Amino acid sequence: MTVVRRQAQRRWTLVGAAVAVLCLLPAAVAAWPQPGVTADPVKLRDQILRSAGLPYQGYADLHGETGLPDLPMLGEFAQLLGGTTRVRVWHASAQSWRIATFTATGETDTYRSATGTHIWDFERNLLTQTVGEAVRLPSAADLMAPDLARRLLREMSPADRLEAAAARRVAGVAAAGLRWIPSDPDTTVGLVQVWADPATGLPLRVEVASRAGRTAFTSHFLDLDQRAPSAELLVPSRPSSAGFSVTTAQDVASALRGVGATALPATLAGRQRLAAPAEALAGRGVAAYGAGVSLFAVVTLPGRIGSQSLQAVHEGGGVTVAIGGAEAYEMQTALVNALIMRTPGTGRNRRTYLLAGSVTAEVLRQAGADLLATGQVRP
């Protein structure tokens, strides 16, 4: 071997070793032993449920793999459950917070304060104020780990299994974990895992898995500071060049009245209609049914949106199902099942219903059949 070749070999060995170290570094960090944090799952759950007043600010990822079709009325909800959403949150209290949802080219900021909700939409150059509690689909704020964990854990029934989960590091915090296995055979949710700061009980990571055991939704912090955010960050600014609009919860209800004006029955598929705020809207064609994590919503869709949604589900891989004489398609995903159904008839007598939730397809079909059987009741 020549001197030059030996030198080359030495240099390549050196570079190769350095590259190998760099490549192995992430795997080594991931394999680093997790902190030995243990917590009694019942006590941890209680601590989580008491954490609602804690302030925090940070950067988080919401990741869903449910693959819902892009229906006209789902808006950002389909993206939240079927992709990765980057969010930044500043949370002073349940009545005072801001959450920014990042997109590649813009941002939507939701501010909650005593005066209502303000939404800044950069891409529309518009600030919207909503007064009162409007009816809406779940947003990024509802799916942040602290809110989601508390909302889910409140639904536990005594028959469900609650176990400790292995500790893991989340956003630099050695978090204690719990594992909840719902006992209801009619839900699509097979497992919920929550990791929380054992010192404060603030949930830091939530994983929701399907019956098949596949994690279908994850909400977790990447960076976290458990101090109250500066008050000035929680006040929306209104640029002089931007538009401004005010809407009220009543506006939304009025719009819904125009949608269907259809009263929905008190029970569907053997499940009770949920009480307020959904109760107030049941006469306007919107209601939620069930209990625990077996929940589904029924929405009466207006003519054009109904037709577009029916077409979107059909073209998005919806499977035709037979429910009486109705035209019906269903979509099954890991966590959320949906059924869209247009009743027989013509003109004003014809209704389009969307049924969707974390229940099995059989439950939705039964609910659809019940809707057809009970008919539509004029409020």
Place this chain on the structure above:
Amino acid sequence: MIFVELRKLARRPRTWVSIALLCLLPALVAVFLAVNRIAPRPGSEPAFLFAVLANGALFPAAALAIVLPIFLPVAVAVVGGDAIAGEASGGTLRYLLLRPVSRTRLLVAKLISLTVYTGLAVLMVAVTSYVVGVSLFASQPAAVVTVSGTTLTTTELVLRIAAAMGYVGVSMLGVGAIALFLSTLTESALGATLGALAALIASQVLVTLDAAGSVRPYLPTRYWLAWIDLFRDPIPWRDIERGLALQAVYVAVFLAMAWANFTTKDVKS
């Protein structure tokens, strides 16, 4: 050696022609927008372009978004790919190495020359697009709205555009280092350029693929768009820091590989 390389860069017509073409593309876009007054749909890429009709002072940011995905990396890959392979194919590499300068220093000088070219290109794109933006559109530098809805002062706007330019420039160094490494492997400048572009396209494809989520944080283009975070309020530094660190790793790794190959290479031309 560094001065020699910089002088060579400045004297090459190709340098200025490529920079002029980079500046021309956003200017062309601005002219079409100004004439037709049809802005892209809000939320569509390139970032900020839909907002420039209302405020031309934002056009430098839109111009960076226009050249970043393809044209700027192509220009950097061409210069990086030509760095050593161009000298070899032109028969001048032997004469370069006759000078009492180590090959490592030559490599470092080439990288610095490439860095200067990248910085110059980004600067020229930003400056010309600012001039074009304020000339063709209504301009209110003191009323630029951040992505988060707050209003920037002129000083804040200038600082943020300067930071975005710096970030975009650094983002190009990873591609430049890959091209420089490939340039030490072959005598074909075109081959080295195409190789770097192939790596770039592969990275762009994998970044969008959910199935490649485990490797996404390590792809060279993963954090390219993080410069948009500089126009949020408050600025989220997380992705920007990761983007800078990632580019530093790519430059270090590919420069080390270029060094390992070039310093013991049998140079025949």
